[in-house]
Amino acid sequence: MPVLHLAIATHSEDQPDYSANKILYTNSRNALIAFAQLMAARGLAWNWQCDWSFLNAAYTNDVLLADPALLAATANTNIVAWLRYVMGVETDPHSHENGGYNYADVAYLYTRMGVTPSGVVGGHIYDPAYATFSDWPKFTGAGLRGAIYTNYTWRPHLLMGAGTPNHIADPVATGIWFPAATNDYFTHSPTGGIASWGAWDQDRFSELLDLMTTNALPTNRMWTAGVTIGQGHFVLPGFLTNVVAPMLDMIAALRDAGRIRVVQYEEGLNLWTNSFGTVAEVRRAPLDTLTFSLNVQDFSYPELSADVIDRAVTLHEAAGVPVDVFLTTTMVDLYQSNYPALLNRLFTSPVVALAYHTRAPVPYRVNYDWAGLQSMTSNQVYNVVTNYETHGLDLITGQPTPAFGGYAKLRTLAGYAPFAVGVASETPLNGPVQTAFNRLGARINVVHGRAVNLTNRTVRGMYEKPEHVDLRLFETNYDGVASAVILSNAFQWARSSNDVAPPYFVGVKMHDNDFFAVDSAWLTVYTNRTPTWPHAYTTRSPLLSTNEMTNLWNRYEQMVRHVGTNNPLYTPLNARGILRRLGLGPQWPHLATARLAEAAPPGTVAGTFTAVSNRTTVLPGVTWQFTSGAGDCHNGEFTLSNGVLRAAAGFDHETQAVRYIRVRAADTNSLWAEQYFAVVVTNIVSDDDDGDGHTEAQELLAGTDPLDANSALRFGGLTANGGGFTASWDSVAGKTYILQSATNVAGPYADMPGTQTNAMGTLVGLDFAATNAAGFYRLRLVLP
Known part of the structure; x- marks a missing residue:
């Protein structure tokens, strides 16, 4: 099954003018920090894509007139440097090229914050048919020179997605390629000057998941998608808690299930180059649409x-x-x-x-x-x-x-x-x-x-x-x-x-x-x-x-x-589907936390479903039910009531670490959305899965197999060798062991000087001198 490479980005736009209102800037800054912490808590990489307004305000309030109260929340450094160097976020220019700023000017604003901008164009109008066409070939060759900062030139290497004005007709595509020309954007040219990342459509994310699950896409190509979240929405009441956090939980579960790989854009470009040999293929959702x-x-x-x-x-x-x-x-x-x-x-x-x-x-x-x-x-x-x-x-x-x-x-x-x-x-x-x-x-x-x-x-x-x-x-x-x-x-x-x-x-x-x-x-x-x-x-x-x-x-x-x-040729829709295309009804259902501890008793909550309208608001009055289709293989192992998912049985992590369900969310007007979800069965390491007398946690430390009773930390035996003994045991290369001895089987045991050894292979033989007193011996793992 192919893996989907998903990039998550946030956009800070050129309005409002944060420099004119410090309260607006502070609120947006605090919300951005909160978002970064949500991502970090789930181990999700992401890209911050910012236009000139927030960057100028950050320069004023975090650098020129540095406010200690603001810096205290970001390790005493400016917000941009904190994102890049403390939180590991890729920092991309994003520009509508308004207010006199072009993309190179916005890239320069990053350098004032002590950060080198990435080589990612954080959004562009791809089609010359539109008056606001971004003329993306300008980024190739020697790069783009600033309109305000004319001594600065920026040469990016990746176009993030492809957009249309107000996103009214954004192309729905997956893959990574070099566009051939402005009027032939979705044809790959090996000699193209800049790559493009197919962002698909986050409101149609479930369709792409289904394509991956049913093996409708080949496994030897790099398939891509993108999620873009408006930073301006971060300050809306409940947005981060009720909309973003459940979405991130769902994404993290699919990542842990191995269905998606969350990457940053430049990281993804490097993967395409090094792991896929820049072999390109673009798949677009069919433009030819049928109604019956x-x-x-x-x-x-x-x-x-x-x-x-x-x-x-x-x-x-x-x-x-x-x-x-x-x-x-x-x-x-x-x-x-x-x-x-x-x-x-x-x-x-x-x-x-x-x-x-x-x-x-x-x-x-x-x-x-x-x-x-x-x-x-x-x-x-x-x-x-x-x-x-x-x-x-x-x-x-x-x-x-x-x-x-x-x-x-x-x-x-x-x-x-x-x-x-x-x-x-x-x-x-x-x-x-x-x-x-x-x-x-x-x-x-x-x-x-x-x-x-x-x-x-x-x-x-x-x-x-x-x-x-x-x-x-x-x-x-x-x-x-x-x-x-x-x-x-x-x-x-x-x-x-x-x-x-x-x-x-x-x-x-x-x-x-x-x-x-x-x-x-x-x-x-x-x-x-x-x-x-x-x-x-x-x-x-x-x-x-x-x-x-x-x-x-x-x-x-x-x-x-x-x-x-x-299906690759046509998209059939009825009126329900048309209304969904227009943003009505449930959009992209989420499941949080989508995790269940192994051996949890039946009835334990695995997560709660929510559906979002217009990408910003939790939709009330939604009903949930299991449905058949791609990813429905474990529907029968759960119960679902009022949007709460519960286990119907106890699950074992070692037997199967992930369960999959398919669910439909329907509003009161019979508009619905379907998607399959991963439920991660988290591992409990205090149990002894193979019955060898060692807990899984102990075996993980020892490097032995917690599912094999024959693989365990055990003293092998003693063999007389004249004036002494040879102790032997099965070992794990790279682990350090020491013998302990006692005069009574119940101990106390003490380390034997000169017996600590670093294992080089799978068997250790260690000679030591005998004493006149009767002795008892055991083996201890030396932890780093």
């Missing part, structure tokens, strides 16, 4: 609808491909009455994200404004929509019924608000219609007819579902075309669209009726767009032929299986 939408709407053939949706969910679960299932109010009623097991499956399937869509005869559906909503005020339209979406629907009259129904009913039955809605309406009605659904709980609105990028922009409280190509798989032009070809063409269209930004989204769409009927029920029934529709429950579309049904299903099945077996 199953639109359930056919009330004319509910039995066929239920059958195909049940088969589709089975297919998606088997392939591990997430899917959005859109239900109408009528189909919710039909499934609840006739197919409750299927409805419950839609609520609980790990691959299904519930969604909702409108269809005729509701009067706010596009082309069906039979109620004259466009002549009403926005508030009136809002009330009409809310009334419909909290009541059932009469398919004959188009009026709401007294029964509970609509979006609100699906939300209540499922236990969470369906994430996405497809509520196409006449343009003048968009405002009140979308507002009504947002207030009922919807968070994503489906938009057709234009390319939509993944952004955190909201319209009337809802995100727009990202989609660059609407792939209607039911259309006949896809008949007989391989899935790989269909998707290749679709993503080419996506990339060539106007105003498109990665990741690229192709939405694969099918309706339940596409699998069995010529037309949908609502298109068949509601040809007349004004009420009433007396034959709504009896008018049906013709069915497809058996061959046509088979072909449509096979086309869909092949597509789902193709995506499921080609």
Whole structure:
């Protein structure tokens, strides 16, 4: 299994101006010390990456006008030197190149603190498409000359990660390489002038762990990731204690388990050079992203609808491909009455994200404004929509019924608000219609007819579902075309669209009726767009032929299986996954302390789980459960209740020093995150594991094997050699021994002069003179 090389860094930004406010500086300095102590307590290496603001304040308060009260907390030296030389932290320049300072100027500020800056560029905008492009080739060759300190030149050797403005589209990559060119950053060039460290994405850390665990990455390459923590957050109440400490505990446990190696950036660069021979490989998370939408709407053939949706969910679960299932109010009623097991499956399937869509005869559906909503005020339209979406629907009259129904009913039955809605309406009605659904709980609105990028922009409280190509798989032009070809063409269209930004989204769409009927029920029934529709429950579309049904299903099945077996090519997401990409719901669950003493009785706490939102705040109301997947091998050996992990059995360190579990964290809105965790079984050295009469602590001192009863510190025996004896025993090279003697077996024993010996091999023979008195002898290990 490959090992992940993880670098942890902190960023101190160019704002606030710490020089202008000593209290701000002091508070930040104290918090930085506290963070350094958290890292040291866990033996974790890290990089401090600082812009000019804090460095200037440190120079003023720690050097020029040195404050003894401040220096007392850092071994009577300045904070930067203390970090570097006392705490062993790598010190890297970090710069947004604002305020007149470029990277070389920030590097120079380190030298004023008596510290040589590292050769690590602590963050940069990698892509020339952005106005704030860092022009990273400027660091190569002779290096970068300061803009303020023009006599100083800095020549770094490593680019830490690759960023975008405000981190809106940071590339997700692992590996270390020499970028070939500004427009070919992720291609390795052996003659490149500066290396780059793939930082992955800490909110997607669990995905990378899974790739490593399932051996999806080769073991003979150096795989990398980075965690960056804002120093400005250190002063937030509870941040270090409740957010950072549990994260560090989790990382330390994975380190002790051998799954990750925590390195500093320059240390990692040296490893790549010396241990991996600068052999490079870059793996990026796929930019080609797929969404699958199953639109359930056919009330004319509910039995066929239920059958195909049940088969589709089975297919998606088997392939591990997430899917959005859109239900109408009528189909919710039909499934609840006739197919409750299927409805419950839609609520609980790990691959299904519930969604909702409108269809005729509701009067706010596009082309069906039979109620004259466009002549009403926005508030009136809002009330009409809310009334419909909290009541059932009469398919004959188009009026709401007294029964509970609509979006609100699906939300209540499922236990969470369906994430996405497809509520196409006449343009003048968009405002009140979308507002009504947002207030009922919807968070994503489906938009057709234009390319939509993944952004955190909201319209009337809802995100727009990202989609660059609407792939209607039911259309006949896809008949007989391989899935790989269909998707290749679709993503080419996506990339060539106007105003498109990665990741690229192709939405694969099918309706339940596409699998069995010529037309949908609502298109068949509601040809007349004004009420009433007396034959709504009896008018049906013709069915497809058996061959046509088979072909449509096979086309869909092949597509789902193709995506499921080609993870390196595609990232499939449903609405739940899209919201996670936007930072909603639990992000990167943590387990603290993730340690359990061996032989601890069942019920002993091994740790407590927490989940973080926006990287800064512990998310309340999270539920935890074991789940299957990579790293779930010891789920059955623990219990989990209210986020507290307890041992269900006693564990032995020598048998297995680490246990692995996989856990899902879910919030009250059914957004979740999954990850596997290491639980370290700490060793107790006061026990005698091999039953040879020596504790493990004693055997560790003696250099013998605590798991082998034949390996122990024992006096071998005496052999007469004329006028004396030869004492012999099994030894450990490098250990020092001395004979002791007594006239009584119970002692007291005293060291025998001239018998101390340093073992050179695995057997010692020592001659000594005999005495007339009877004697008893034993062996003592001489400790350094």
